[in-house]
Amino acid sequence: xxxxxxxxxxxxxxxxxxxxxxxxxxxxxxxxxxxxxxxxxxxxxxxxxxxxxxxxxxxxxxxxxxxxxxxxxxxxxxxxxxxxxxxxxxxxxxxxxxxxxxxxxxxxxxxxxxxxxxxxxxxxxxxxxxxxxxxxxxxxxxxxxxxxxxxxxxxxxxxxxxxxxxxxxxxxxxxxxxxxxxxxxxxxxxxxxxxxxxxxxxxxxxxxxxxxxxxxxxxxxxxxxxxxxxxxxxxxxxxxxxxxxxxxxxxxxxxxxxxxxxxxxxxxxxxxxxxxxxxxxxxxxxxxxxxxxxxxxxxxxxxxxxxxxxxxxxxxxxxxxxxxxxxxxxxxxxxxxxxxxxxxxxxxxxxxxxxxxxxxxxxxxxxxxxxxxxxxxxxxxxxxxxxxxxxxxxxxxxxxxxxxxxxxxxxxxxxxxxxxxxxxxxxxxxxxxxxxxxxxxxxxxxxxxxxxxxxxxxxxxxxxxxxxxxxxxxxxxxxxxxxxxxxxxxxxxxxxxxxxxxxxxxxxxxxxxxxxxxxxxxxxxxxxxxxxxxxxxxxxxxxxxxxxxxxxxxxxxxxxxxxxxxxxxxxxxxxxxxxxxxxxxxxxxxxxxxxxxxxxxxxxxxxxxxxxxxxxxxxxxxxxxxxxxxxxxxxxxxxxxxxxxxxxxxxxxxxxxxxxxxxxxxxxxxxxxxxxxxxxxxxxxxxxxxxxxxxxxxxxxxxxxxxxxxxxxxxxxxxxxxxxxxxxxxxxxxxxxxxxxxxxxxxxxxxxxxxxxxxxxxxxxxxxxxxxxxxxxxxxxxxxxxxxxxxxxxxxxxxxxxxxxxxxxxxxxxxxxxxxxxxxxxxxxxxxxxxxxxxxxxxxxxxxxxxxxxxxxxxxxxxxxxxxxxxxxxxxxxxxx
RNA sequence: GCCCAGGUGGCGGAAUUGGUAGACGCGCAGGUUUCAGGUACCUGUGGCCGCAAGGUCGUGGAAGUUCGAGUCUUCUCCUGGGCACCA
Numbered sequence: 001x002x003x004x005x006x007x008x009x010x011x012x013x014x015x016x017x018x019x020x021x022x023x024x025x026x027x028x029x030x031x032x033x034x035x036x037x038x039x040x041x042x043x044x045x046x047x048x049x050x051x052x053x054x055x056x057x058x059x060x061x062x063x064x065x066x067x068x069x070x071x072x073x074x075x076x077x078x079x080x081x082x083x084x085x086x087x088x089x090x091x092x093x094x095x096x097x098x099x100x101x102x103x104x105x106x107x108x109x110x111x112x113x114x115x116x117x118x119x120x121x122x123x124x125x126x127x128x129x130x131x132x133x134x135x136x137x138x139x140x141x142x143x144x145x146x147x148x149x150x151x152x153x154x155x156x157x158x159x160x161x162x163x164x165x166x167x168x169x170x171x172x173x174x175x176x177x178x179x180x181x182x183x184x185x186x187x188x189x190x191x192x193x194x195x196x197x198x199x200x201x202x203x204x205x206x207x208x209x210x211x212x213x214x215x216x217x218x219x220x221x222x223x224x225x226x227x228x229x230x231x232x233x234x235x236x237x238x239x240x241x242x243x244x245x246x247x248x249x250x251x252x253x254x255x256x257x258x259x260x261x262x263x264x265x266x267x268x269x270x271x272x273x274x275x276x277x278x279x280x281x282x283x284x285x286x287x288x289x290x291x292x293x294x295x296x297x298x299x300x301x302x303x304x305x306x307x308x309x310x311x312x313x314x315x316x317x318x319x320x321x322x323x324x325x326x327x328x329x330x331x332x333x334x335x336x337x338x339x340x341x342x343x344x345x346x347x348x349x350x351x352x353x354x355x356x357x358x359x360x361x362x363x364x365x366x367x368x369x370x371x372x373x374x375x376x377x378x379x380x381x382x383x384x385x386x387x388x389x390x391x392x393x394x395x396x397x398x399x400x401x402x403x404x405x406x407x408x409x410x411x412x413x414x415x416x417x418x419x420x421x422x423x424x425x426x427x428x429x430x431x432x433x434x435x436x437x438x439x440x441x442x443x444x445x446x447x448x449x450x451x452x453x454x455x456x457x458x459x460x461x462x463x464x465x466x467x468x469x470x471x472x473x474x475x476x477x478x479x480x481x482x483x484x485x486x487x488x489x490x491x492x493x494x495x496x497x498x499x500x501x502x503x504x505x506x507x508x509x510x511x512x513x514x515x516x517x518x519x520x521x522x523x524x525x526x527x528x529x530x531x532x533x534x535x536x537x538x539x540x541x542x543x544x545x546x547x548x549x550x551x552x553x554x555x556x557x558x559x560x561x562x563x564x565x566x567x568x569x570x571x572x573x574x575x576x577x578x579x580x581x582x583x584x585x586x587x588x589x590x591x592x593x594x595x596x597x598x599x600x601x602x603x604x605x606x607x608x609x610x611x612x613x614x615x616x617x618x619x620x621x622x623x624x625x626x627x628x629x630x631x632x633x634x635x636x637x638x639x640x641x642x643x644x645x646x647x648x649x650x651x652x653x654x655x656x657x658x659x660x661x662x663x664x665x666x667x668x669x670x671x672x673x674x675x676x677x678x679x680x681x682x683x684x685x686x687x688x689x690x691x692x693x694x695x696x697x698x699x700x701x702x703x704x705x706x707x708x709x710x711x712x713x714x715x716x717x718x719x720x721x722x723x724x725x726x727x728x729x730x731x732x733x734x735x736x737x738x739x740x741x742x743x744x745x746x747x748x749x750x751x752x753x754x755x756x757x758x759x760x761x762x763x764x765x766x767x768x769x770x771x772x773x774x775x776x777x778x779x780x781x782x783x784x785x786x787x788x789x790x791x792x793x794x795x796x797x798x799x800x801x802x803x804x805x806x807x808x809x810x811x812x813x814x815x816x817x818x819x820x821x822x823x824x825x826x827x828x829x830x831x832x833x834x835x836x837x838x839x840x841x842x843x844x845x846x847x848x849x850x851x852x853x854x855x856x857x858x859x860x861x862x863x864x865x866x867x868x869x870x871x872x873x874x875x876x877x878x879x880x881x
Numbered sequence: 882g883c884c885c886a887g888g889u890g891g892c893g894g895a896a897u898u899g900g901u902a903g904a905c906g907c908g909c910a911g912g913u914u915u916c917a918g919g920u921a922c923c924u925g926u927g928g929c930c931g932c933a934a935g936g937u938c939g940u941g942g943a944a945g946u947u948c949g950a951g952u953c954u955u956c957u958c959c960u961g962g963g964c965a966c967c968a
Contacts, residue, residue, distance in 0.1 A: 065968050105968065178966075189966040237885055241963070244884050318964050322882040352882090356965095371882085446965095453966065522966070561962060564885080569965095598962085640961085671893045671906065675886095677961075679893060683907050686919085691906085694921090745894070749905035756905090825901035830949040832901050856935090870948050876900045880948050 027696035029660030033789040037138050045805050046140045048096055050550040057093035058551050059085040060531055060590075062559030062567075063100045066126035066148075067107060070133045072599040072642055072680060073560065075652045079668040080596060080744070081558045082139045086785035087739050089140070090809040096551050098534040099134065099141045101127050103150035104523045106189065108457045112489045119457040120485070123150055133653055137661045138788050140805070145537045149526035154533065155459040156480030157542035158525060163462060163473045164581040170216045173471070176450055177290065177355075179316055180208035185492040187454045190317040207290075207312035212452035213461060213519065217573045221246055221444045223587075224572055233592035235675065238564045245565045247445025252276040252429050253359060254438030256285060256335035258293075259344065269293065269335055269347065272358030272443055276432070277424035280413035281365040281386035283376060285335045286328060286350035288360040294349045297331050304329060304349065311351045318354075326375055327351045335363075338437045339414070350375070356447050366403065373403040386413045387421060449570060451522045456487050456495035458520030466507035466514035475508045481516070494518055527567055528574035531557075531589055548584050557590040561675075564595060594742055597677040601648040603637035611647035639679055650680055662787035663689045669744045669786055692790060695755060695783075699776050699794045704762040706773035709799045718765035725771050727757050728778050729816040735782050736809070744786075751782050773798075781810050826851040827878040828860040836877070844871045851877040 040046065050056075061081035064074055078099075085097040101123075108119035115122070127148060134141075147154055165171040179188040183201035187210070192199045217224075225246045228239045251274035258266040269285060287294055289311035298305035307329040314321055328348035337343040345363075352371065353362055366376035367385040376383055387408040388397040394411040410416040416424045432438030452461070460481040462474035474481055484502040487495040496502060496518035507514035529542075535551040536544035568590070575589040604612040606627055618628045625634040642649045655664050667688040672678040717725060731754040738747035758775040761768060777798060784791040784804050795804040819840050824847065826834045833856040838847055848869050851857060861881050868880040 062968095067968090102968070107967080187966070190964095191967050193966095241885055245964085247884095316966085319882080322964085324882090326882095450966080455966090523968070524966095527968085560968095561886085562968080563963095565963065566965065567968080600961095638960090673894080676894090677887090681893075681907075684893070687907055690920095697921090746905085749895075752905055823901080827901080827949070830900095830947095835901065868948065870900090872900060875897090876949085878900080878948055 027693050027790070027793075029662065029692070029789070032793045033136070033138060033661055036789045036792045037135065039792075039803070040138075040140070040805060041143075043803070045803065046095075046097065046142050047144055048094060048142055050547060051094045052550075054092065054094040056096065056551060057088040057556070058096045058554045059088065059556045060098070060534070060554045060558070062557070062563065063102050063527070063530060064130065065102045065105055065107070066123055066130055068126050068129065070130050070652050072650060072652055074134075075137065075664060076599055076668045076674075076678060077559060077596055078134065078137060078139050079665045080594065080674050081556075082137075082665075082788075083669065083739070083744060083785045084556050084558070085140050086788060086805070087809070089805070090781075090784065090807070092808065095140075096534070097139075097141055098145040098147075098537070099139070099143070100145075100147035100530060100534065100537075101130075101149065102523065102527050102530070103127065103148040104155075104458045104520075104526060106455065106457070109455060109489055112457075118485070119489075120150065123148075123457075136653075136656050137665070140788070145534050147530065147533055147537050149459075149523075149530065150457070152480045152482050154530075155526065157533070158459055158521070158529065159462040159474070159479050159481060160476060161529070161542065161578065161581065161583070162521075163476070164583075165215065165577055166473060168577070168580055170219065170577050170580070171213060171451075172216065173211055173213055175209045176212045176214070177207050177316055178210050178212075180206045182206060183492065186494065190315070190320075193315050193317075193320075196313060196315060196320075204313060205315060207314070207316060210452070210454075212450050213517075214448040214450050215573070215577070217449045217570070218444060218446055220573055220576050221248070221446050223576065224446075224569065227572075227588060231588065231591075231593070234590075235593065235595055238561075238568065238593060238595060241564045242569055245446065245569065249274045249443050249445075251358075251441055251443060252425075252432060252438055253441040254279075254338055254432055256338060256363070258347065259334045259336065261332040261334075266293070266333065269361055270359045271361045271363050272441060273363060274443075275365060275368060276428045276438075277410065277416065277419075277421050278365040278368050278386050279337075279339060279363070279428055280410075280416065281367045281384045282337065282345060282363040283366060283382040283384060284345050284364040284372075284379075285347045286353050286362050286364055286375075287347065288353040288355035289349055289351060290355045291349075291353075291360045293333075293347075293361075294331070297333070301331075304331060307349060311349070314351060321352060321354070324351060326371065326378070328375060328379055330379070338432070346381070348375075348379070357445060358443050367399045368403050368405055370403045370405070373399065373401075384412055386411060386416075449522075449524075449573070451525055452519040453522055454494040454497075454518075455520055456483065456489055458523060459525060460496070461517040461519055461521060463517040464505055464508055464514045465517065466510060466512065468512060469507055469509040469514075472507055472509045472514070478508065483520075496520070524567060524570050528570045529578065531571070532575075532578070532584060543583055545584075552584060552586050553589055553591045556592040556594065558594045558596065561595040561597065568593070594674060596674050597672065598641040599678050599680055600639045601642050601650060601680045602639045603646050603648045605635050605637060607632055607634075611645075613647045614650055641677075642680065655685065659685060659689050660692070660789070662790045663692045666691065666748065666787055670748045671745050673745050674742055691752065691755075692787065695779070696790065696794065698755070698759060699780070700797055702772065702776075704764075704769060704772060706776065706798075707769040709773070711770060711773075714767040714770055717767035717771065720761060721765060721767035721771040724757060724761050724775060725767075726816045727754060728771070728775050729812050732778060732782065732810050732812050733817055736812075739785070747782075748786070751779060754782075755779055778810050780804070781807065822874045824851075824874065825876045826854055826857055827876065828857055829880060830878060831860070833857050833860050838874075840874060842873075844873065847871055847873075847877060851879065 059081055061077050085095050089095045103123050108123050111122045112119045162171060179193050181188050181198035181201050183203050188198055188205060193205050196205055198205055225248055228242055251272055253270055253272050255268040255270055257268050260266050289308045294308060298308050314324055328350045331347050331349060333347040334344040335347050364372040366373040366383040368387055383399050385397050385399050387404060388394055388411050389408045407421055410419045410424050416427060429440045460483060462479060462481045464472045464474060466472055484499055487499050489495050491498055503516040503518050505514055505516050531554050532543055532548055536547040571589050576587045578584050579587050604617045606612055612634055616628050617625050617634050619625055625636055627634050640646055667685045731750050734750050735747045780791050780794045792804045821837055822840050824836045824838055825832055826836055834854045836850055848871055864881040866879055866881055870878040
């Protein structure tokens with residue numbers, strides 16, 4: 001067995017001589033995998049076109065960012081996709097299975113700065129490396145359809161789409177907040193902000209307002225929410241996450257009149273709440289730090305301005321804001337209660353109120369919201385309970401450390417007293433609307449999608465700014481707007497903005513000097529429509545309508561759970577926007593979704609606490625881990641997602657080199673269900689290799705020779721042959737069902753069971769050689785989608801001229817699936833006391849009688865009267881005493 | 882902090898969806914073949930008691946529903962993913 005360089009070993013073992021005398025009895029995967037990859041490629045097996053005669057099936061794996069080399073997550077993702085693609089092909093579908101590159105992005109710019117290489121060069125080099133790596137996996141892609149999003153031939157179409165969106169009112173420009181690094185003079189991604197500081201500059205990040213492009217995803221809020229119900233082949237949890245992300249809530253907007261301490265006139269304050277029933281428990285109002293009222297008050301109040309500046313240091317990420325200590329600043333302004341003319345309450349600026357949600361202002365009801373309660377306790381504000389449990393005494397009910405958020409009856413609320421929460425909401429909403437002090441309102445958490453990035457390596461936004469004409473779209477015939485190749489990425493600021501000439505352009509409308517938009521698109525832009533481009537990747541327009549109409553939607557989309565919300569929601573929005581602009585006819589891009597788990601591995605550290613690669617660690621003679629180089633002790637940490645930062649990575653290339661692609665693929669499919677995390681282990685890959693060589697040996701060097709290819713089925717079979725024959729058909733049925741339901745690990749287990757059973761079948765009983773041929777041909781066909789090279793090799797070895805890739809899935813003889821006998825469990829008081837082998841669908845009374853006379857049953861019953869016997873036919877008999 | 886998952890032998894996992902817990906694989910132990918083993922094959926393998934037959938406990942923890950709970954309900958602990966400029 002080949003060595004594996006990254007494997008910790010108990011002892012050092014010399015490398016086996018692969019060309020030695022036992023070559024004949026070993027599977028030479030290197031030769032076989034290269035041979036079959038060449039064959040598939042030469043015969044253009046996986047090139048497809050529209051074919052109205054056959055049902056179509058579009059399998060798509062999330063395309064990779066070309067980061068340099070493929071990692072195990074890719075191997076898992078593409079193994080899953082290839083299994084589905086090959087399986088559906090075998091089942092007669094016309095399968096579209098393309099691959100491409102999500103090629104714009106930040107890492108290319110970072111690499112450019114770090115290694116002085118142009119982002120385009122870096123990206124194309126990486127693509128070449130990764131394409132070659134993927135090809136060694138034997139994936140059934142139609143490589144003719146390969147696309148890279150950084151090619152102008154790709155992004156020119158999205159520039160056109162953007163202009164169409166603009167015309168439809170789906171794109172617009174407004175001010176919005178960003179993380180600003182004052183040293184680099186650039187906007188930072190949330191991941192580039194570490195502890196509130198820029199990752200490279202180390203200086204404190206500021207929130208700053210920039211004019212940015214937005215896509216109006218909120219125009220589809222309701223539709224995106226409602227149509228989740230139709231996505232019945234999506235995981236529930238993803239639909240739930242999207243539902244929560246969209247965050248539809250029914251509440252009310254209401255106005256509070258304001259009183260400034262200096263008597264100045266102030267506009268009334270509009271708040272949004274979903275708990276308008278608790279209005280009589282309101283004891284303060286709070287507004288966002290960037291609320292217009294806050295900004296206005298700050299002009300005359302330096303202390304308040306300082307507090308706002310403090311809030312702005314928090315960064316823009318919701319996690320940062322939510323986990324920060326809740327702080328408030330009393331503005332001195334008082335808000336008048338809308339239903340109690342005499343009552344006023346303080347208006348705070350609070351760092352947990354978000355300008356982007358609702359109206360950027362809330363009223364606080366400490367009795368019935370934990371965050372409000374914490375805030376009230378901190379700033380010494382009143383707590384008035386207005387909802388009490390139905391069985392509580394309204395007069396004495398009070399709130400201590402915990403807000404009461406459950407259902408109950410209204411108290412201390414004048415005309416609402418005694419009502420339930422829902423009735424109180426209705427009553428309040430009615431009164432608000434009657435007096436003009438507010439109205440019912442549906443609110444969404446979902447915000448419009450900001451697509452402007454102040455970066456070089458992205459798609460240019462095709463807009464020109466003219467002093468006379470204002471904002472002017474680039475004319476369609478002038479597309480694409482391409483990137484300059486000579487931008488300076490090392491200087492602070494936006495590279496396109498800094499470029500000496502690129503932005504200077506004649507106004508498309510009046511011809512006078514004007515300036516290009518120097519922002520580029522968010523890279524989610526490209527990945528929001530690539531699935532459709534694959535239908536006609538070389539078309540002159542974005543999509544050949546006949547092609548997208550034939551292939552879309554994607555029947556099965558496969559990728560990481562980390563994309564559950566953003567990428568998938570943006571793609572759903574984009575599809576609707578493209579439909580509105582007449583590009584395509586569908587609104588949901590992905591009919592089926594499979595979200596795979598991560599590939600994890602143990603972590604290792606040396607004595608100094610530095611991370612170690614698995615390669616750098618081995619097991620000493622005492623079983624403890626040591627540094628392979630120094631022999632110093634190493635510690636093993638728990639298993640986490642493989643990542644460069646934890647150094648717990650295993651390089652797929654070395655695995656494929658040592659074990660072959662099929663063995664790596666088998667391991668990816670065995671054991672763990674696709675949607676769960678997978679634990680990489682050296683023992684696991686060894687086990688997969690053992691199966692590979694064992695199956696190869698069993699087929700190429702059978703103990704009992706198989707019947708000839710064309711031998712007709714015998715008139716009768718010996719009992720063991722009959723039993724095996726039934727098992728073959730049962731396995732085909734079960735594996736098919738497992739594959740349909742993405743239970744790939746179970747499918748592998750069942751195939752192994754069948755192989756074990758066939759291994760035990762030998763001798764010269766009637767039908768044995770015939771069943772062995774049926775059995776192994778079936779096994780080879782069943783593993784075809786999982787281990788395509790080995791399967792192709794064995795299929796050829798079994799005497800077939802037609803490629804397995806062109807061979808249909810095995811047929812089932814339904815008659816052989818019918819069981820004659822079943823094993824029924826017998827319990828006494830729910831505890832297993834024995835089993836009975838009974839003819840299937842036996843009479844209940846007979847089964848019960850047989851159960852009651854079992855030795856262990858009579859012993860357990862011990863003469864006590866039988867109170868009841870529960871018989872579940874073909875399953876269980878429970879005797880209750 | 883908010884949202885979403887997941888906790889089953891030494892390990893990855895299976896359990897016909899409320900009906901025999903531990904399929905299949907890994908690991909481990911004993912054996913056979915072999916000059917040799919990181920090979921191949923055979924046997925065993927959840928804990929505890931027992932020579933055995935068998936008994937008993939057992940699905941993160943606590944309670945509940947049920948003839949019967951890994952599966953349903955409530956509470957609780959732990960681990961992971963996402964949180965809008967990483968992709």
